[in-house]
Amino acid sequence: MDIYTDYGNWKFENHELINALISLKSKIISRFSHTILVVDYLYDKRVKEGSLDETLEVIFETGFNYIHDHFMTIQSILKSEYRGNIKEMDKNAKTINLLLYIQDFENELMNKPDYKDEDYKMSLLIAIGCFWGLRISDMLALHWKQILNADEFTIIEKKTGKQRTIRINQQLKRHIADCYKQIQPIGINAPILVSQKGTVYRVQSIDVLLKKMQIKYKLSVKNFSCHSLRKTFGRQVYNMNSDNSELALVKLMELFNHSSVSITKRYLGLRQEELLNTYDCLTF
Numbered sequence: 001m002d003i004y005t006d007y008g009n010w011k012f013e014n015h016e017l018i019n020a021l022i023s024l025k026s027k028i029i030s031r032f033s034h035t036i037l038v039v040d041y042l043y044d045k046r047v048k049e050g051s052l053d054e055t056l057e058v059i060f061e062t063g064f065n066y067i068h069d070h071f072m073t074i075q076s077i078l079k080s081e082y083r084g085n086i087k088e089m090d091k092n093a094k095t096i097n098l099l100l101y102i103q104d105f106e107n108e109l110m111n112k113p114d115y116k117d118e119d120y121k122m123s124l125l126i127a128i129g130c131f132w133g134l135r136i137s138d139m140l141a142l143h144w145k146q147i148l149n150a151d152e153f154t155i156i157e158k159k160t161g162k163q164r165t166i167r168i169n170q171q172l173k174r175h176i177a178d179c180y181k182q183i184q185p186i187g188i189n190a191p192i193l194v195s196q197k198g199t200v201y202r203v204q205s206i207d208v209l210l211k212k213m214q215i216k217y218k219l220s221v222k223n224f225s226c227h228s229l230r231k232t233f234g235r236q237v238y239n240m241n242s243d244n245s246e247l248a249l250v251k252l253m254e255l256f257n258h259s260s261v262s263i264t265k266r267y268l269g270l271r272q273e274e275l276l277n278t279y280d281c282l283t284f
Contacts, residue, residue: 003060003061003064004043004046004047004060006064007039007043007060007064008043010064010068010071014071014075017071017074017075017078017086018036020086021086021090024086024087024090026090026093027093027094027097028074028089028090028093028096028097031097031100032067032070035063035066035067036067038059038063039060039063039064039067042056042059042060042063043060046060069103070100070103073099073100073103074096074100077089077096077099081240082240088239091239092235092236092239092240094232094235095130095232095235095236095239098126098130098232099130102123102126102127102130120179120182120183121179121183121192121193121194121201122209122210122213123175123179124175124176124179124183124192124193125139125193125206125229126210126213126229127172127175127176128142128147128172128176129226129229129230129232129233130229130232130233130236131169131172131233132166132233133229133230133233133234133237133255133256134155134166134230135157135158135159135230136203136206136226136227136229136230137158137159137203138155138157138158138159139192139193139226140191140193140200140201140203140206141155141158141191142155142191142192142193143188143189143190143191143192144180144185144187144188144189144190144191144192145188145189147168147176147192148176148177148180148188149173149177150168150173151167151168151173152165152166152167152168153165153166153168154166157257160257162257164255164257193206203226206226207225207226210224210225210226210228211224211225230256231267231268231269234252234256234264234267234268235268237251237252237255238252238268246261249261249264249265252264252268
């Protein structure tokens with residue numbers, strides 16, 4: 001079976017998801033639209049003419065592999081987190097795209113022989129920021145011995161002085177192990193985010209590196225900074241529990257160690273959304 005047959009089968013297996021995302025005008029599909037158009041064009045050209053030149057074959061194979069790998073991730077998220085409900089998944093499109101950008105970042109690192117430690121550290125920072133929702137001050141205080149090959153760990157938050165226990169899921173556990181292998185710190189007692197100077201990164205330095213990533217990967221996130229990761233975690237939890245939003249807010253209030261649900265709503269921008277939605281309720 002050649003790659004063109006594989007692509008035909010892949011389109012048949014994923015046509016329902018692709019068409020649903022297109023009809024929803026989802027931001028998830030928009031990031032692939034140009035790639036899919038090019039791959040479709042080359043596929044039709046090959047079917048019509050019987051062959052492609054070597055350069056076009058490479059373009060076709062690269063494009064197909066790219067969308068194939070990402071749609072495997074999307075299908076997995078759809079099945080495990082949203083029970084096949086595409087509309088519910090689309091409500092969390094921004095977070096899913098951010099996770100896909102992390103996957104792009106990881107793939108680029110694996111194929112780049114002259115990788116830099118900072119690249120892996122940024123990948124680790126974004127992953128744990130989106131999965132755990134910690135403040136940057138608490139992330140910078142983490143050491144490898146707390147998170148490497150661990151199922152969970154406990155910290156005392158610097159800002160609140162309160163205790164928080166965090167569970168590490170299997171996907172993130174593997175990523176942490178990969179980053180440890182690539183970064184090669186001086187030992188498990190070392191902080192996880194150490195600059196080339198041998199000191200823990202400053203918040204301002206992290207923000208500068210995140211801004212560079214935003215430009216490079218064209219991330220459609222306003223004011224992308226350390227704080228964006230914590231808010232992404234919050235939005236993801238809220239949207240995944242949209243059938244019981246009040247319970248989701250109570251969970252987040254406790255996870256964020258906020259003193260009230262109203263503070264959590266303001267923090268996530270939900271209160272502002274509620275106020276703006278008031279205008280949509282008005283009719284002539």
